[in-house]
Amino acid sequence: MSNKYKILVVEDETNIRNFIKTILETNGYQVLCANNGSSGKTMFLSHCPNLVVLDLGLPDMDGVELIKAVREEFSTPIIILSARTNESDKVKALDCGANDYVTKPFGTNEFLARVRATLRSIRQEEGERQIGKTFSVNDMMIDYERRSILLAGEEIKLTQTEYNIVELLSIHAGRVLTYSEIIKKIWGYADSGSIKKLQVNMANIRKKFHEKPGENKYIKNELGVGYSFKDEDR
Ligand code: CA
Numbered sequence: 001m002s003n004k005y006k007i008l009v010v011e012d013e014t015n016i017r018n019f020i021k022t023i024l025e026t027n028g029y030q031v032l033c034a035n036n037g038s039s040g041k042t043m044f045l046s047h048c049p050n051l052v053v054l055d056l057g058l059p060d061m062d063g064v065e066l067i068k069a070v071r072e073e074f075s076t077p078i079i080i081l082s083a084r085t086n087e088s089d090k091v092k093a094l095d096c097g098a099n100d101y102v103t104k105p106f107g108t109n110e111f112l113a114r115v116r117a118t119l120r121s122i123r124q125e126e127g128e129r130q131i132g133k134t135f136s137v138n139d140m141m142i143d144y145e146r147r148s149i150l151l152a153g154e155e156i157k158l159t160q161t162e163y164n165i166v167e168l169l170s171i172h173a174g175r176v177l178t179y180s181e182i183i184k185k186i187w188g189y190a191d192s193g194s195i196k197k198l199q200v201n202m203a204n205i206r207k208k209f210h211e212k213p214g215e216n217k218y219i220k221n222e223l224g225v226g227y228s229f230k231d232e233d234r
Pocket of ligand 1: 012057
């Protein structure tokens with residue numbers, strides 16, 4: 001496996017943390033560990049993991065606070081791990097954006113099955129449109145295999161970065177992707193000039209799409225939030 005999934009485990013109990021780390025590594029995942037909420041948050045931002053396994057009862061904060069912080073900007077899947085059997089905690093965590101919930105004590109197989117299922121659901125969501133190989137909206141057609149975009153039958157010349165942005169937005173068509181989410185996925189890192197860089201690329205894309213200001217034929221600018229690509233169904 002050359003491209004391992006990166007999983008961040010936020011858990012204060014050493015035994016459980018080590019147990020999870022071991023079973024995940026044994027099964028081919030790359031694992032990062034944090035023993036409290038604040039270092040979990042820092043590691044999340046600096047490593048951009050593919051999945052977070054999060055204990056709700058942390059020494060410095062409630063795990064739900066961490067879910068909220070992550071969900072402000074990212075859609076990274078989160079599996080909650082907790083000794084709590086209280087239904088309201090579970091609902092609260094899921095309402096705040098957690099994807100799944102495992103109650104301690106849990107078995108290795110059950111835990112691994114949840115991890116696989118969660119990663120699979122994200123992959124399906126991201127791969128949904130590539131399976132069809134193309135994506136169409138209005139008079140635009142994106143060919144994911146050829147990495148080309150046709151507008152009214154004419155090929156639009158985009159730079160690699162511009163194409164990557166359009167591909168990312170079209171895969172998530174109908175959903176708003178925040179500036180940070182786009183920046184992290186396109187450039188892998190963010191700095192003070194990132195939003196400006198994204199806006200410049202976006203202005204060029206819209207120009208190449210012959211999209212007039214205020215027109216949302218293909219890409220909608222959600223002011224102060226991010227961008228969304230028009231869904232073919234709407
Ligand atoms: Ca705990």
